[in-house]
Amino acid sequence: MSTNEKKLSWWQLAFIGVGCIIGTGYFLGSAIPIQKAGPSILIAYFVAGIGTWIVFHALAKLTSHHPEKGSFRTYAKNAFGSWAGFSTGWIYWSAEMLIMGSQLTALALFAQFWFPFIPMWILTAVFAGLGLLIILFGVQKVERMENIFGIMKIAAIVMFVLIATAAMLGWLGKGVAFHDTHSPLNEMLPNDVKGLWIALLFAFYGFGGIEVMGLMAQELKNPKDAPKSGNIMLLTLTVLYLISFYLVLKLVPLNKIHSDESPFLTALNQYDLPLAPHLFNSVLIIAGFSTMVASLYAVTTMLVTLAEEGDAPKLFAKKGKMKVPLPAFMLTTIGAIASIIFAMQMPDKLFEYVTTAAGLMLLYTWIIILASFQKLMNKTASDRLQIAVAFLFILLAISGTLVDHVSRIGLFVSIGFITLIALATFLKERLT
Secondary structure (H helix, E strand, O other), X not given: OOHHHOOEOHHHHHHHHHHHHOOHHHHOOOHHXXXXXXXXHHHHHHHHHHHHHHHHHHHHHHHHHOOXXXXXXXXXXXXXXXXXXXXXXXXXXXXXXXXHHHHHHHHHHHHOOOOOOOOHHHHHHHHHXXXXXXXXXXXXXXXXXXXXXXXXXXXXXXXXXXXXXXXXXXXXXXXXXXXXXXXXXXXXXXXXXXXXXXXXXXXXXXXXXXXXXXXXXXXXXXXXXXHHHHHHHHHHHHHHHHHHHHHXXXXXXXXXXXXXXXXXXXXXXXXXXXXXXHHHHHHHHHHHHHHHHHHHHHHHHHHHHHHHOOOOOHHHHOOOOOOXXXXXXXXXXXXXHHXXXXXXXXXXXXXXXXXXXXXHHHHHHHHHHHHHHHHHOOOOHHHHHHHHHHHHHHHHHHHHHHHOHHHHHHHHHHHHHHHHHHHHHHHHHHHO
16 A cells, blocks of 8 residues: 555545445345345345444454554454464455455346347456456556545446436336335335345345455554444445335336346336446446456455465465566466356356355454454443344354255355365464
């Protein structure tokens, strides 16, 4: 991070957080929980917002009292020993690898809005190649671009809210899929809570990225302002999410929402707005591409950090003539190629499988953050209650995958990653 990017004010960190978190998990991934939960999706995102707020505050308090470069990974190491630092780093690396795959798949689906006859794997390869080139030749530009992309993401949501509100008021006429319906609020509590239970994981995934704010909180002018940044950021996100989902539910029948198209595009496409869907899709691609590049950067830099601290082969810390860690970059490239292969083999449900696994790996990281807070900090009765509530919400989200046959595959994938990491941790501890 360059010098002029240091010493952030609390509102700057809040804005960066909004930009980092809003991504394909919201723009495309939200179609899955809407399908599964219907109007109760509003409950799922409200609950996820509360759980996310508690996790962020735990991380923010750790940061303000014990500023550490490694953030949650270092806190895990301090709380439970070297094995915890090792496993936390690799769990987060794995989560970002899966998130990268999820974002590549989402980008291909967005592009198929314009190029429906081009196979997904080709589109995935194009976006992966462009992202890898940026990492290889323009890493320093990535951080500068994120603020611009953050503005575009928020602008896209505001644009959708304004257009959808006009449609709901009848100013745009009746859409091709127009339907008379009661307010989603009247139908929010489902007869069967199974859909809400399954949707919780995807709702949490829509808030993924708060750990990035934890990493950046040490750059605040006053680290004790970190909780304030989180309050503004999460309140803004939760309100935007709930309003936009309410409008989608109001305008689009549930049977018209599909996991291979953004629900917001589905809503816009039914009205005679020649430019709006194309403009919105352009923003979706730009927004998704920015978060995908950030994930590529995250997995590469995390691998370098692990190597520098002896938790990965030293080879991955070596840098080439362009000051790019080439071995780490090559491993990231292999991960991108694996995502392309998966896109070739399993195009129908790939996004849902990968998104489920990525969301689970992210929640495992959040559990470690909560456990580290529990171990390292002096806690009030309110803190203990909040931690218990967050644990309950996260465990509900994880267990919800057991009752859905598609999400269950993502659970097995995440368990596979955890098993490999546990085995590597055991071997490392025995050999050192």
